[in-house]
Amino acid sequence: MSSLQVADPQGTQPCRSVLYIPGSRERALEKARDLACDAIIFDLEDAVAPEEKTAARDLLARVLAGADYGPRLKLVRINGFDTEWGREDAAAMARAIASGAKIDAILVPKVSAPADLDAVAVLAPGVSLWAMMETCAGMLNAQAIAAHPMLRGMVMGTNDLAKELGSRFRADRLPMQAGLGLCLLAARAYGLTIVDGVYNAFRDEEGLRAECEQGRDMGFDGKTLIHPAQLAVANAAFAPSEAELDLARRQIAAFDEVTAAGGGVAVVDGRIVENLHIVTARALLDKAAAIGALALAG
Ligand code: COA
Numbered sequence: 001m002s003s004l005q006v007a008d009p010q011g012t013q014p015c016r017s018v019l020y021i022p023g024s025r026e027r028a029l030e031k032a033r034d035l036a037c038d039a040i041i042f043d044l045e046d047a048v049a050p051e052e053k054t055a056a057r058d059l060l061a062r063v064l065a066g067a068d069y070g071p072r073l074k075l076v077r078i079n080g081f082d083t084e085w086g087r088e089d090a091a092a093m094a095r096a097i098a099s100g101a102k103i104d105a106i107l108v109p110k111v112s113a114p115a116d117l118d119a120v121a122v123l124a125p126g127v128s129l130w131a132m133m134e135t136c137a138g139m140l141n142a143q144a145i146a147a148h149p150m151l152r153g154m155v156m157g158t159n160d161l162a163k164e165l166g167s168r169f170r171a172d173r174l175p176m177q178a179g180l181g182l183c184l185l186a187a188r189a190y191g192l193t194i195v196d197g198v199y200n201a202f203r204d205e206e207g208l209r210a211e212c213e214q215g216r217d218m219g220f221d222g223k224t225l226i227h228p229a230q231l232a233v234a235n236a237a238f239a240p241s242e243a244e245l246d247l248a249r250r251q252i253a254a255f256d257e258v259t260a261a262g263g264g265v266a267v268v269d270g271r272i273v274e275n276l277h278i279v280t281a282r283a284l285l286d287k288a289a290a291i292g293a294l295a296l297a298g
């Protein structure tokens with residue numbers, strides 16, 4: 001694995017809230033320009049009915065050629081290459097990007113091996129890719145997938161994963177932990193962004209908050225969402241809190257003071273602070289700054 005990178009957990013692009021928008025719904029596509037989401041997945045796959053696939057592809061290429069979605073990360077989820085639409089989706093998005101459409105990456109569904117990404121890269125050369133991690137084979141091949149030179153991020157597809165596993169919904173997501181953990185390890189080892197799966201009960205704010213907090217505590221950069229009503233909860237859960245920022249500033253100040261006096265370990269609130277904690281503290285401040293900059297620009 002020659003491309004192993006130093007992990008860059010948060011990167012510079014906030015990805016707290018990643019909203020799926022059906023590529024067939026013109027009204028939703030329009031509305032999304034004013035929504036407080038850090039990233040958008042324009043979907044041609046599961047959110048679009050078979051009879052609407054071709055029209056959605058054309059609509060999306062047209063909308064993305066003209067509309068301004070600001071500094072948000074913009075992904076297009078294409079259909080799989082085992083369907084009749086996948087190859088033309090990839091080719092159409094590559095053409096749209098070549099003619100100036102602002103698409104940051106193609107999101108490839110059901111990636112089970114690096115070869116699935118190679119196939120898309122042939123039709124969309126030079127285009128950044130993201131991978132839906134949602135098959136059992138994909139979990140087992142997470143490292144090889146993460147090592148793909150065009151890959152920039154991973155999205156957990158927990159509904160498909162549950163279907164393949166034959167697992168049941170549990171609020172604690174115990175059946176998901178092995179897969180989530182493997183993908184997190186792979187993403188971090190290769191410096192990729194990684195966002196958690198969706199919470200299906202989109203009116204259940206409390207359940208969503210609990211799942212966001214679990215994903216945040218595990219290390220995810222954000223959560224994929226299906227409805228605008230879920231945005232505020234994800235944005236809050238994945239942003240550094242005021243208390244965390246305050247602690248980070250105090251850790252940096254205390255550590256600076258100790259190192260100026262020739263020491264290497266500070267103590268803040270009864271806990272040791274070493275250089276590695278300072279790296280985390282600075283990353284947290286950078287993340288808050290990036291979130292602030294996105295809000296200003298958006
Ligand atoms: N993105 C942008 N806008 C959305 C949206 C989305 N994902 N979901 C709903 N909206 C908009 C609606 O267009 C509506 O706007 P309007 O009132 O200005 O017309 C508003 O939010 C309220 O929508 P609401 O009536 O509450 O929901 P709905 O019945 O229109 O849609 C869903 C509910 C679940 C069908 C819809 O949210 C959806 O299709 N989500 C995406 C599903 C998806 O992408 N699945 C694949 C990944 S798991």
Ligand code: MG
Nearest residue numbers: 046134157160
């Ligand atoms: Mg899926």
